[in-house]
Amino acid sequence: xxxxxxxxxxxxxxxxxxxxxxxxxxxxxxxxxxxxxxxxxxxxxxxxxxxxxxxxxxxxxxxxxxxxxxxxxxxxxxxxxxxxxxxxxxxxxxxxxxxxxxxxxxxxxxxxx
Amino acid sequence: xxxxxxxxxxxxxxxxxxxxxxxxxxxxxxxxxxxxxxxxxxxxxxxxxxxxxxxxxxxxxxxxxxxxxxxxxxxxxxxxxxxxxxxxxxxxxxxxxxxxxxxxxxxxxxxxxxxxxxxxxxxxxxxxxxxxxxxxxxxxxxxxxxxxxxxxxxxxxxxxxxxxxxxxxxxxxxxxxxxxxxxxxxxxxxxxxxxxxxxxxxxxxxxxxxxxxxxxxxxxxxxxxxxxxxxxxxxxxxxxxxxxxxxxxxxxxxxxxxxxxxxxxxxxxxxxxxxxxxxxxxxxxxxxxxxxxxxxxxxxxxxxxxxxxxxx
Numbered sequence: 001x002x003x004x005x006x007x008x009x010x011x012x013x014x015x016x017x018x019x020x021x022x023x024x025x026x027x028x029x030x031x032x033x034x035x036x037x038x039x040x041x042x043x044x045x046x047x048x049x050x051x052x053x054x055x056x057x058x059x060x061x062x063x064x065x066x067x068x069x070x071x072x073x074x075x076x077x078x079x080x081x082x083x084x085x086x087x088x089x090x091x092x093x094x095x096x097x098x099x100x101x102x103x104x105x106x107x108x109x110x111x112x113x
Numbered sequence: 114x115x116x117x118x119x120x121x122x123x124x125x126x127x128x129x130x131x132x133x134x135x136x137x138x139x140x141x142x143x144x145x146x147x148x149x150x151x152x153x154x155x156x157x158x159x160x161x162x163x164x165x166x167x168x169x170x171x172x173x174x175x176x177x178x179x180x181x182x183x184x185x186x187x188x189x190x191x192x193x194x195x196x197x198x199x200x201x202x203x204x205x206x207x208x209x210x211x212x213x214x215x216x217x218x219x220x221x222x223x224x225x226x227x228x229x230x231x232x233x234x235x236x237x238x239x240x241x242x243x244x245x246x247x248x249x250x251x252x253x254x255x256x257x258x259x260x261x262x263x264x265x266x267x268x269x270x271x272x273x274x275x276x277x278x279x280x281x282x283x284x285x286x287x288x289x290x291x292x293x294x295x296x297x298x299x300x301x302x303x304x305x306x307x308x309x310x311x312x313x314x315x316x317x318x319x320x321x322x323x324x325x326x327x328x329x330x331x332x333x334x335x336x337x338x339x340x341x342x343x344x345x346x347x348x349x350x351x352x353x354x355x356x357x358x359x360x361x362x363x364x365x366x367x368x369x370x371x372x373x374x375x376x377x378x379x380x381x382x383x384x385x386x387x388x389x390x391x392x393x394x395x396x397x398x399x400x401x402x403x404x405x406x407x408x409x410x411x412x413x414x415x416x417x418x419x420x421x422x423x424x425x
Contacts, residue, residue: 021246057249057310058152064248065150065163080152087155087254088296091318095294098323 010047020056123169142170151251157274247310253303265356290383293321332381332388
């Protein structure tokens with residue numbers, strides 16, 4: 001495998017919009033809604049952490065998959081993050097105690113009789 | 114049933130009756146979509162379920178499509194608008210009997226081409242809803258249960274993931290020395306991206322199956338080391354069979370049950386820091402000692418002033 005260039009840790013606002021294929025105004029809206037976090041430097045330029053690219057992908061999946069509004073996603077996304085943390089903790093505890101605790105429903109729908 | 118050879122019945126997918134009202138369908142769809150959305154449900158099977166549920170809803174929530182689906186079943190998209198359901202059913206029976214396609218509609222479309230066409234169509238519909246380009250896939254989580262030997266030695270392992278129709282098999286490289294509760298990240302093995310966008314990652318949570326021979330705690334492994342009374346009293350060098358092979362261990366004279374002998378570096382070989390193997394001494398006596406053994410034990414009982422319960 002040829003070595004790939006190390007991706008930058010943070011991406012400047014306009015580049016981020018390009019990378020994510022987002023209109024800058026929509027990106028601005030995401031920031032206002034608290035969906036993404038931008039940090040500003042001394043010169044007033046705003047930067048996004050690289051991990052926020054994945055956050056944009058999730059916003060899109062939630063939007064297109066569940067037709068959630070952006071403000072609804074702003075509520076849901078942190079809950080999902082929290083669920084994820086709990087899930088990791090749950091799995092750790094399960095391993096520690098050799099038990100399986102109930103999961104988020106993922107079983108097929110029951111057959112109609 | 115309108116069709117028995119279809120891949121999945123849309124009503125079954127949504128878990129509703131064929132007589133369900135639009136409201137019931139919508140409610141069932143919303144509920145399932147929320148449960149199986151790949152960002153909410155990280156189970157690898159959820160993605161496929163989510164897709165099915167969406168497809169079922171696309172058809173059943175559209176009165177025209179639903180009517181056709183009810184009449185023609187899984188083949189409903191291939192049937193032209195002016196075909197009478199009764200005639201179609203009769204032709205279908207004939208086709209099955211004669212092994213050749215009935216007249217009246219395109220029968221020369223090969224299945225793969227048709228599937229591709231359908232997928233393009235669905236993709237375009239998706240685009241029409243949202244003017245977005247490719248969306249990277251979501252991360253998924255799954256559990257893998259390994260025997261202590263597998264965890265110890267590592268190696269390739271085939272893992273089947275996915276839901277009712279989306280079963281897929283992936284080859285997983287288990288690094289030697291994984292521990293209970295550890296997570297293995299498999300980049301690009303998670304949820305699929307759309308339109309060529311990268312897939313998400315798959316996180317495998319490792320559970321180590323209990324093994325009657327061993328007790329595992331993190332990287333350390335403990336096992337029982339049965340000793341004869343004379344080995345324990347006089348000391349001995351005995352073989353200890355751990356998951357990594359046999360090690361010879363020196364037992365000091367006067368070793369009692371429950372003493373733990375540490376065998377450094379023979380626990381789980383996690384890179385950079387190997388665990389230790391502990392042999393817990395367990396003194397065992399023969400079930401049925403011979404008369405000579407009995408004599409010797411009696412002799413020992415006579416001459417010994419050892420009182421293990423005196424300091425309790």
